[in-house]
Amino acid sequence: MTVTDQSSPQIDSHEAEVKVHLKIKRYNPEVDTRPHWQEYDIMLKPGDRVLDALHAVKWKFDGTLSFRRSCAHGVCGSDALVINGENKLACVNLIRNIGTDLTIEPIRGLPVIKDLIVDMEPFFAQYRSVLPYLIANDDPGYKERLQSQSDREKYDDTTKCILCACCTTSCPVYWANDEYVGPAAIVNAHRFIFDSRDQATTERLDILNQKSGVWRCRTSFNCTEACPRGISVTKAIEEVKRAILYDRV
Amino acid sequence: MKVHYHSYDAVIVGAGGAGLRAAIEVAGKVKTAVITKLYPTRSHTGAAQGGMCAALSNVEEDYWEWHAFDTVKGSDYLGDQPAIDIMCKEAIDAVIDLEHFGMAFSRTPEGRIDQRRFGGHTRNHGEAPVRRSCYAADRTGHMILQTLYQQCVARDVTFFNEFQVFDILFDESTGERKAAGIVAYELSTGDLHVFVSKGVLFATGGYGKMFRISSNAHTLTGDGPGLLFRKQIPIQDLEFYQFHPTGIYGFGILLSEAARGEGGILRNGSGERFMERVAPTVKDLAPRDMVSRAIHAEIRQGRGAGPDKDYVYLDLTHLPPEQIDAKLPDISDFARTYLGIEPKTQPIPIQPTAHYAMGGIPTNVDGEVLVDSNETILPGLYAAGECACVSVHGANRLGTNSLLDIVVFGRRGGKAMAEYVAKVPHPEVARGVETPVRERIQALKDANGTMKVGELRTNLQQTMTLNASVVRTQESLEEALTTIQTIKKQYNDIAIDDKGEVFNYDLVEALELGHLLDLAEAFVIGALARKESRGAHWRDDFPTRDDQNWMTHTLAYRQEDGSVRLDYKPVKGGKYQPMERKY
Numbered sequence: 001m002t003v004t005d006q007s008s009p010q011i012d013s014h015e016a017e018v019k020v021h022l023k024i025k026r027y028n029p030e031v032d033t034r035p036h037w038q039e040y041d042i043m044l045k046p047g048d049r050v051l052d053a054l055h056a057v058k059w060k061f062d063g064t065l066s067f068r069r070s071c072a073h074g075v076c077g078s079d080a081l082v083i084n085g086e087n088k089l090a091c092v093n094l095i096r097n098i099g100t101d102l103t104i105e106p107i108r109g110l111p112v113i114k115d116l117i118v119d120m121e122p123f124f125a126q127y128r129s130v131l132p133y134l135i136a137n138d139d140p141g142y143k144e145r146l147q148s149q150s151d152r153e154k155y156d157d158t159t160k161c162i163l164c165a166c167c168t169t170s171c172p173v174y175w176a177n178d179e180y181v182g183p184a185a186i187v188n189a190h191r192f193i194f195d196s197r198d199q200a201t202t203e204r205l206d207i208l209n210q211k212s213g214v215w216r217c218r219t220s221f222n223c224t225e226a227c228p229r230g231i232s233v234t235k236a237i238e239e240v241k242r243a244i245l246y247d248r249v
Numbered sequence: 250m251k252v253h254y255h256s257y258d259a260v261i262v263g264a265g266g267a268g269l270r271a272a273i274e275v276a277g278k279v280k281t282a283v284i285t286k287l288y289p290t291r292s293h294t295g296a297a298q299g300g301m302c303a304a305l306s307n308v309e310e311d312y313w314e315w316h317a318f319d320t321v322k323g324s325d326y327l328g329d330q331p332a333i334d335i336m337c338k339e340a341i342d343a344v345i346d347l348e349h350f351g352m353a354f355s356r357t358p359e360g361r362i363d364q365r366r367f368g369g370h371t372r373n374h375g376e377a378p379v380r381r382s383c384y385a386a387d388r389t390g391h392m393i394l395q396t397l398y399q400q401c402v403a404r405d406v407t408f409f410n411e412f413q414v415f416d417i418l419f420d421e422s423t424g425e426r427k428a429a430g431i432v433a434y435e436l437s438t439g440d441l442h443v444f445v446s447k448g449v450l451f452a453t454g455g456y457g458k459m460f461r462i463s464s465n466a467h468t469l470t471g472d473g474p475g476l477l478f479r480k481q482i483p484i485q486d487l488e489f490y491q492f493h494p495t496g497i498y499g500f501g502i503l504l505s506e507a508a509r510g511e512g513g514i515l516r517n518g519s520g521e522r523f524m525e526r527v528a529p530t531v532k533d534l535a536p537r538d539m540v541s542r543a544i545h546a547e548i549r550q551g552r553g554a555g556p557d558k559d560y561v562y563l564d565l566t567h568l569p570p571e572q573i574d575a576k577l578p579d580i581s582d583f584a585r586t587y588l589g590i591e592p593k594t595q596p597i598p599i600q601p602t603a604h605y606a607m608g609g610i611p612t613n614v615d616g617e618v619l620v621d622s623n624e625t626i627l628p629g630l631y632a633a634g635e636c637a638c639v640s641v642h643g644a645n646r647l648g649t650n651s652l653l654d655i656v657v658f659g660r661r662g663g664k665a666m667a668e669y670v671a672k673v674p675h676p677e678v679a680r681g682v683e684t685p686v687r688e689r690i691q692a693l694k695d696a697n698g699t700m701k702v703g704e705l706r707t708n709l710q711q712t713m714t715l716n717a718s719v720v721r722t723q724e725s726l727e728e729a730l731t732t733i734q735t736i737k738k739q740y741n742d743i744a745i746d747d748k749g750e751v752f753n754y755d756l757v758e759a760l761e762l763g764h765l766l767d768l769a770e771a772f773v774i775g776a777l778a779r780k781e782s783r784g785a786h787w788r789d790d791f792p793t794r795d796d797q798n799w800m801t802h803t804l805a806y807r808q809e810d811g812s813v814r815l816d817y818k819p820v821k822g823g824k825y826q827p828m829e830r831k832y
Binding site: 007008009010011012013014028029030031047055058059060062063064066067069070071072073074075076077078092094113114115117120124128131132133134135136140142143144145146147148149151152155156159160161162163192195197198230 | 287288290291292293295296344345348349350351353354355356357358359360361362385386388391392395399400402403437466467468498499500502518520554555556557559560562579582583586587588590595596597598701702703704745746747749750751752753754755
């Protein structure tokens with residue numbers, strides 16, 4: 001579908017299909033000893049998503065191709081992949097914008113289980129390690145806690161995280177050292193460290209001050225570029241570093 | 250195929266809002282397992298945008314009774330009023346609970362939870378739109394899902410992620426059928442897991458993937474209702490299915506009603522604000538069934554936009570850009586990403602999209618599953634959320650009431666299950682109960698037919714969107730039924746490519762299609778029988794509501810021979826008598 005008129009947009013649903021060349025990294029643990037590349041040529045509309053390309057292969061040519069997906073519009077975080085060398089969600093990138101020559105691999109730094117599916121357990125374990133939940137021991141009684149708009153704004157950006165792992169698996173430090181909690185875990189710690197209602201700042205900062213914590217970050221900004229939700233991940237990590245150094249939240 | 254046996258007091262199937270809210274209630278009291286075919290944070294609750302209504306009166310006068318009236322009227326009088334009263338009353342506690350759990354609500358200048366307008370929600374029984382929806386920008390569902398999952402992490406809830414439910418177990422040793430657990434298939438290994446359990450709560454979500462244009466995730470395939478339907482448990486009110494007015498044209502991706510709550514306007518191809526004609530008082534904030542029908546009428550009468558005149562516009566261009574950035578950031582991004590449209594300067598092409606199942610597994614207000622028109626309870630079996638039908642949404646759900654439904658009835662269902670399992674003995678389950686599942690999986694893998702699952706699913710989705718959506722007739726429904734029955738025959742002649750054990754989504758998709766086909770068939774049979782128009786069920790050949798004959802809930806049963814039998818039970822009334830639905 002293309003937009004042809006700017007003032008009252010006209011969308012052509014009969015747009016001609018184009019040939020898309022896919023090169024996908026395949027690995028079947030029941031058969032293969034190592035991953036290999038497989039190539040496919042399929043017809044898609046320019047307005048189709050990369051996810052539609054994967055579905056076209058799976059549904060028309062090869063049902064054994066395995067990948068995760070669910071919502072198909074960038075809110076569930078299932079389909080983080082390396083697409084033409086960069087971490088992206090397959091469902092928010094259109095053929096029109098990304099091109100007709102696609103190289104698709106699993107995200108890096110987590111063990112590959114099959115084809116494009118990696119083991120997410122280490123990632124979620126690191127998420128859980130930063131106490132990612134509100135800790136507040138006061139009793140607010142039968143009413144809401146108050147929070148000013150400016151206090152709410154302080155952690156707004158990091159509430160957007162969908163735990164897709166695009167950031168963590170784009171981080172060169174994480175690739176080299178899987179002890180590092182990684183950007184996503186820090187983002188989710190930030191979300192509570194800067195929430196005025198939370199009372200466990202010290203515990204979380206102590207966790208992130210360990211050798212697996214924020215000091216592993218070398219500010220390469222890969223995480224910020226990879227985030228499909230537009231979160232300023234590196235900035236959030238820097239804010240946590242400053243909170244540790246200057247005891248300031 | 251290896252088999253693992255587990256023993257629990259309570260098993261929750263599904264980890265969206267309802268499942269997680271139930272888990273918070275159950276975990277810590279009794280031994281609990283939560284099984285999900287995704288990871289909890291991938292659940293479709295996360296796609297909900299606009300808000301969750303509760304009469305907090307933080308920004309203007311409001312009462313839960315007004316909310317209840319709107320919900321009853323919105324349901325076109327098919328909602329059960331005692332259940333609606335409970336939901337609207339407990340809505341206030343539910344919002345406060347979420348805030349205490351850490352939910353990042355948007356705030357008023359005084360620091361209280363902010364509220365905004367939403368379709369069908371009015372002050373004083375329809376006078377004017379009211380600010381009732383508590384929200385977090387336009388990602389309220391995401392925030393609720395994250396918050397509930399965070400609370401489950403805090404409580405160390407046991408999750409079995411990426412486990413596909415295949416079967417339910419019953420204990421019939423006492424002559425009475427009681428829930429006794431489930432059989433699940435571990436996606437990463439292909440192993441089977443038998444969970445023997447005193448209580449089972451289904452919270453598996455909707456079945457919107459039976460339609461082509463749909464706001465639903467690929468994984469919303471009616472697994473809970475589909476599975477229970479095959480065990481002779483009826484499914485209620487299937488023909489009442491909501492089409493959200495503003496799906497992104499061609500994609501069906503949801504653009505929240507909050508866009509109209511913030512002042513957005515619907516325009517036809519010639520720029521006319523057509524909702525002024527349809528609902529003079531509340532205009533663009535009429536309930537979804539009415540707005541979707543109005544869009545359908547504009548398109549059918551040649552007033553649509555575009556080369557095929559098959560869409561209309563959602564116009565936000567008159568709103569202050571900073572309001573769009575602050576209140577509607579995500580949906581603005583969706584318009585940019587999928588259509589290349591800048592909503593601050595260009596109207597967005599939209600069309601109605603399949604969105605929400607009002608029907609589902611029949612339950613009472615404590616989530617207990619009811620197996621007949623006498624409302625007989627099946628001990629130990631519970632359901633909550635979109636897969637269930639309490640019925641609080643009747644023939645048409647009001648916007649925001651789904652997020653409310655999952656937290657209110659997730660909590661109630663979980664609480665009731667925790668109390669039940671504390672007082673009953675462990676069920677009797679024979680060794681080898683997983684055999685039917687093992688045989689079914691083997692049969693799917695061994696099948697060497699000629700049809701592909703993807704192609705059959707596309708055919709189903711095409712006919713449902715064309716013939717059983719916003720507007721229906723005898724003829725269109727018969728066409729849909731014939732097509733579905735043909736596809737069901739073809740389904741017996743499928744083959745899957747993947748014969749492996751590890752992450753065999755080919756196999757899972759075949760199972761899911763089976764559920765969608767069964768439910769779509771019962772849906773269409775129910776819609777054919779209901780010769781009236783009520784809420785989301787609009788029959789062009791019977792365009793009026795018939796309160797004499799149809800103040801009833803439909804119950805569809807699958808019989809031993811696979812055919813569908815319909816039964817009915819009366820709507821539970823209350824203080825609001827049916828009246829004409831004008832806005």
